[in-house]
Amino acid sequence: MEKSATCGYSLIEFAYLRPEKFDLDALAKRAAALKLDIAVTMGLPVSHDVSSEDAQAVRAGEDMLADAVRAVRDIGGSKLGGILYSAHAKYSRMPTKRGWDSSVAAIAKTAGLAQSAGIDLVLEVVNRFETNLLNTTAQGLAFIEQVGSEHVRLHLDTFHMNIEEANPAAAIRLAGDKIGYFHIGESNRGYLGDGVINFDLMFDALLDINYERDITFESFSRAVVDEGLSLACAIWRDTWTENMPLAQHAKQFIDLKMDEAKRRRATVARP
Structure with missing residues (x-):
């Protein structure tokens, strides 16, 4: 947290792994300071998959989501995101209509709890190897329309969009004000600019939709990140081992790309 603040970040993202091991009140006070x-x-783990046809797994998932909402509230957080609508896993089957409907109902129920707690609920659209339900922005928009809550938005991520979207920038424009949270991640999960993602197009699109919510850098290394999360995200090699220079570079990169996008827009707008 102190390193993030030193780098100039205004938000830190925590993974919901073992909240019982942390003093949430102390963390909330430190973040505020x-x-x-x-x-x-x-x-969600497979045993708590709200898109399952197993009613017991769905109930367990709903309970886990409710616990997570309470934890975010207690830590003083502003949003709960990620793969909230299914298991975080590589599936060996196609999604079913019954599973989709169960997930919609579970998210609608969780959205009510989140709204009461003053927390945004944002659903991350991820690649085919991490869920079988929401892989594209268009699928995400159809899902939240069925949920029927204005309190639920999409959580988009450049790493996943680079895999699944035919045109990531067009997908950003399609989502528009339905984007509630945005992840910046490189194609190799490492240093920004060391992969193949065209971030100029991404930032141009974000300006086009007047996006003013959070942009969060995400990267993984087994040297730092929790082992279970590293395995779930298939981090088989480390592109970095020291997190401070990585974080400093990412903040500078994001600020630079946003500034460049604004200058391009100003140039185009001149008569």
């Missing part, structure tokens, strides 16, 4: 907002992201 550092002027850091808090986001929490998670993925």
Whole structure:
């Protein structure tokens, strides 16, 4: 948290892994002292899959989501995101209509709890190897329309969009004000600019939709990140081992790309 504040970040993201091991009140006070907002992201285990046709797993998932909402509230966070609508896993089957409907109902129920707690609920659209339900922005928009709550938005991520979207920038424009949270991640999960993602197009699109919510850098290394999360995200090699220079570079990269996008827009707008 102190390193994030030192780098100039205004938000830190925590993974919902073992909240019982942490003093949430102390973390909330420390974040407030550092002027850091808090986001929490998670993925459901298979045993708690709300898109399952197993009613017991769905109930367990709903309970886990409710616990997560309470934890975000207690830590003073502003949003709960991630793969909230299914298991965070590679599926061996196609999604079913019954599973989709169960997930919609579970998210609608969780949205009511989140709204009462003053927390945004944002659903991360991820690649085919991490869920079988929401892989594209268009699928995400159809899902939240069925949920029927204005309190539920999409959580988009450049790493996943680079895999699944035919045109990531067009997908950003399609989502428009339905984007509630945005992840910046490189194609190799490492340093921004060391992969193949065209971030100029991404930032141009974000300006086009007047996006003013959080942009959060996400990267993984087994040297730092929780082992279970590293395995779930298939981090088989480390592209970095020291997190401070990585974080400093990411903040500078994001600020630079946003500034460049604004200058391009100003140039185009001149008569």
